[in-house]
Amino acid sequence: MTNGETTSRTDFIREIIDEDIRTGRFGGRVHTRFPPEPNGYLHIGHAKSVMLNYGIAKDYGGKFNLRFDDTNPTKEEQEYIDAIIEDVRWLGADWEDRLFYASDYFEQLYQWAEDLIRKGLAYVCDLSADEVREYRGTLTEPGRNSPYRDRSVEENLDLFRRMRAGEFPDGSRTLRAKIDMASPNLNLRDPVMYRILHAEHPRTGNAWCIYPTYDWAHGQSDSIEGITHSICTLEFEDHRPLYEWFLQALGIYAPRQIEFARLNLTYTVMSKRRLLRLVNEGHVRGWDDPRLPTLRGLRRRGVTPEALKDFTERIGVAKNNSTVDIALLEYCIRQDLNRRALRVMGVLDPLKVTLVNYPEGQVEWLEAINNPEDPSAGTRLVPFTRELWIEREDFREVPPPKYYRLSPGREVRLRYGYFIKCVDVVKDADGNVVELLCTYDPETRGGSAPDGRKVKSTIHWVSVPHALTAEARLYDRLFLKEDPDDVPEGGSWLDNLNPNSLEVRTCYVEPSVAGAAPGSLYQFERLAYFCVDPDSTPERLVFNRTVALKDEWAKIQGKT
């Protein structure tokens, strides 16, 4: 915690929990869960939920479960289960030995369904999907009772068992709760509990051909696990009465459902559908593309779970629909990386500098600090020679006002090196600057002048003969507009894709990074944070730009 604002954090959910503890509603217990459906990859919005649920369990000395909501075999896959487990673990949430699946409860759910039938609270309905819709009524008009609503308990039991036995084709019948076809809450108009689906389930295989719906499975799964606070997103608010109705009808332990607003971020999209489309249509390179807000994308980009945790704490939890400025995420990432990333020097857009008065063939190894924020990170040696690469934008032939870097006749400091002064500019036939001839002051080794003279600027550099050639992938926001949906009518959110969200460059890096493992985090001084990509080979490192450093000069420039 760098300051006090996050230490005493609270939110309306914790207030509810405090109240429940005070009144002894759950005997003082706190038990939460994260219930993903394994039909896609997790994104930063899920991270908010995981951090919330796990954070609450930890803060209150309670428990946290990971439970897959795997009730729809037509959409779910083992691949997603594996990926989600990996991602939740990466986030740091610990479910200990409580990894569960709604499918673990299929038999219990089935038995409970028979109980409801016996109580006259559920019936087998032969209406087709279209007919069910028709009978449901509309938002403003009540529905009508299904003609099958008053079947006898015996007939319902018989039919339901035959549904399970596989006697009927997909879609031919459903089991529905008998509630109220006139309820203004459509979820209570005899909701479907079971549908017939002759589909292979990733976990139960072909054991079942009827599958419970979300509404029928979720609350009961929470109940079985002894969940106290079932935290979900706002769109389930309308489902709460049904959640409670099932538990009450069954007469079993009832957790409390609490809804909060899902996370939205500027300059990106979060829905599974859209993410899927970006991947499938090749707008990005895959689910782990560093431009995506998926957990795998963020991880590959170099974002740490700690940065994500800080972010989720800063955005808070409430019921307002909101869209968080992605600048806050970037701030959290910088904040985190500033403390942990090793500093190195790398040049993204090289301009050659020759030190005319520096001995040819001489190499000096200069000491450089690995992380000024963390003395324990130590120091390293960087080679200094007559020929150097500097950043092209660190030289201006005619320096604008407030520009402190190199220009003809001006002296600057080479980081950890010497003061140098530009004495001549070499140009090609088209007048482009191709090389700078500079002198160095041997008295200024290490970066300070014995005579006490100052320079306005320190620039980074890499020794030409020692430079490692690497690939730098410079990422920018995926969309041009804060709100990707901000398009002229008839347009598509895809029209707002940023065509320059990825720029690949060849860069030069100091030799100390040779052999760095994928995932290694660095700060290229004065430029940005970078993360070694798994695409790296022993011959050629690949760096992903996680986030650029704040750039005061760009700001000054932008104003003129």
Place this chain on the structure above:
RNA sequence: UCGGGGAUCGUCUAACGGCAGGACAGGGGACUUUGGAUCCUCUAAUCGUGGUUCGAAUCCACGUCCCCGAGCCA
């Protein structure tokens, strides 16, 4: 139109009838061997109209606007 939610600086979020606070973003400054980091500082908000009250973001009334809901998805 029916039901369920929601509306506080540009953005996110506090306040539980008693000084509208914090963070990010933005402006200004200090410091600096990263124009980084850090520090200081400024700008900036209660959806509207009435009412209750010594006192209202908070309570009441009436409006307005936004989100969700008519899957055998979750």
